[in-house]
Amino acid sequence: MEHTTEREIFERYVHRRGGRLTAERLRLFDEIFNQHGHVDADRLYRSMRRQGRKISRATVYRNLELLVDCGLVRRQRLGQRRYLYEHVHPGQSHDHLICRMCDRVVEFVSPGISALQRELARAHGFDPTEHTLQISGICLDCAGRASTETAASEES
Amino acid sequence: MEHTTEREIFERYVHRRGGRLTAERLRLFDEIFNQHGHVDADRLYRSMRRQGRKISRATVYRNLELLVDCGLVRRQRLGQRRYLYEHVHPGQSHDHLICRMCDRVVEFVSPGISALQRELARAHGFDPTEHTLQISGICLDCAGRASTETAASEES
DNA sequence: GTTCTGTTGAGAATAGGTCTCAATAAGCCG
DNA sequence: CGGCTTATTGAGACCTATTCTCAACAGAAC
Numbered sequence: 001m002e003h004t005t006e007r008e009i010f011e012r013y014v015h016r017r018g019g020r021l022t023a024e025r026l027r028l029f030d031e032i033f034n035q036h037g038h039v040d041a042d043r044l045y046r047s048m049r050r051q052g053r054k055i056s057r058a059t060v061y062r063n064l065e066l067l068v069d070c071g072l073v074r075r076q077r078l079g080q081r082r083y084l085y086e087h088v089h090p091g092q093s094h095d096h097l098i099c100r101m102c103d104r105v106v107e108f109v110s111p112g113i114s115a116l117q118r119e120l121a122r123a124h125g126f127d128p129t130e131h132t133l134q135i136s137g138i139c140l141d142c143a144g145r146a147s148t149e150t151a152a153s154e155e156s
Numbered sequence: 157m158e159h160t161t162e163r164e165i166f167e168r169y170v171h172r173r174g175g176r177l178t179a180e181r182l183r184l185f186d187e188i189f190n191q192h193g194h195v196d197a198d199r200l201y202r203s204m205r206r207q208g209r210k211i212s213r214a215t216v217y218r219n220l221e222l223l224v225d226c227g228l229v230r231r232q233r234l235g236q237r238r239y240l241y242e243h244v245h246p247g248q249s250h251d252h253l254i255c256r257m258c259d260r261v262v263e264f265v266s267p268g269i270s271a272l273q274r275e276l277a278r279a280h281g282f283d284p285t286e287h288t289l290q291i292s293g294i295c296l297d298c299a300g301r302a303s304t305e306t307a308a309s310e311e312s
Numbered sequence: 313g314t315t316c317t318g319t320t321g322a323g324a325a326t327a328g329g330t331c332t333c334a335a336t337a338a339g340c341c342g
Numbered sequence: 343c344g345g346c347t348t349a350t351t352g353a354g355a356c357c358t359a360t361t362c363t364c365a366a367c368a369g370a371a372c
Contacts, residue, residue: 077233097276097277097280097282097284099282100285106280106282108276108279108280110272110276112268112272113272116266116268116269116272117291120253120264120266120291121253121291121293123264124253124262124264125295125296126253126255126262126291126293126294126295126296127293127294127299128253128291128292128293129256129292129293129294130291130292130293131289131290131291131292132288132289132290132291132292133287133288133289133290134287134288134289135273135276135277135282135284135286135287135288136284136285136286136287136288137277137282137283137284137285137286138282138283138285139281139282140281140282143283
């Protein structure tokens with residue numbers, strides 16, 4: 001239940017590839033696993049710099065790629081132009097609702113989707129590895145704000 | 157059943173916004189509605205230049221945005237870094253299977269998803285406007301090619 | 313035709329990510 | 343520990359796709 005497990009997976013993965021456990025690499029690992037939800041590369045970079053860690057952007061990107069390759073981190077574009085990274089919780093894949101007004105991202109788990117994925121992929125001769133479902137719409141807060149404003153300028 | 161209808165929607169939309177029906181705008185409309193499947197901005201640009209149309213990239217992007225705003229065109233990132241555009245066929249939303257080896261994109265229609273979208277959005281207080289479901293995996297061709305290669309180098 | 317103002321083209325600017333390469337430092341061995 | 347090999351790093355150049363800027367242009371209304 002501790003991070004130990006994922007850390008071990010990571011260390012083994014790095015070794016298997018003939019890689020090295022550098023200080024920067026392990027710090028980035030800790031950094032992303034201490035965040036919850038989505039982070040973008042730049043935020044990780046800045047957050048580490050703020051802590052006085054000397055690390056370069058290139059290293060952040062390189063090691064994020066490594067984490068993605070070993071399956072511990074998922075990289076996605078959720079509407080915006082930049083990639084967002086989040087750690088994978090094995091066995092409990094989730095998807096995202098995105099508010100098109102405030103860009104808020106809400107995670108949800110829908111058991112139905114995996115089955116749907118398998119079925120659809122099979123029907124087209126695909127061997128599915130993963131899916132991404134993004135539902136965009138307007139969240140409660142923004143809907144409230146919008147209707148207030150509309151009411152205020154109602155006149156025609 | 158003719159394009160006329162969509163063209164009319166577009167013209168009305170432009171007028172409602174106080175916009176003008178410029179030659180470039182209408183040519184881009186024709187161009188994208190003559191393509192089937194997905195196109196990226198650059199391909200539209202080059203295709204129009206090839207036909208001797210004088211148009212700039214900026215204009216292509218600006219008018220694609222207009223088409224997206226008026227709901228006739230959908231803009232998505234299907235894995236790659238660039239946006240892909242496709243015309244919307246009202247009432248028959250589809251989603252995409254993407255081969256992670258050859259980047260091939262296959263469209264599919266799944267009636268179940270709209271219902272799922274509504275249900276999930278409601279559960280989280282969202283007013284859903286649209287969804288994007290991308291399933292990535294390996295297509296038949298690539299799977300075949302991969303297994304052949306694996307067999308060829310089988311020895312351990 | 314004139315006027316008003318939205319639109320265009322060309323290229324500069326931006327954003328986010330990737331690449332280069334000399335310097336550094338894991339990991340391994342004695 | 344000290345040395346060696348080579349993966350990794352940092353800084354900044356580079357790349358690509360898209361957006362922005364602004365003077366010139368051209369729809370639309372009269």
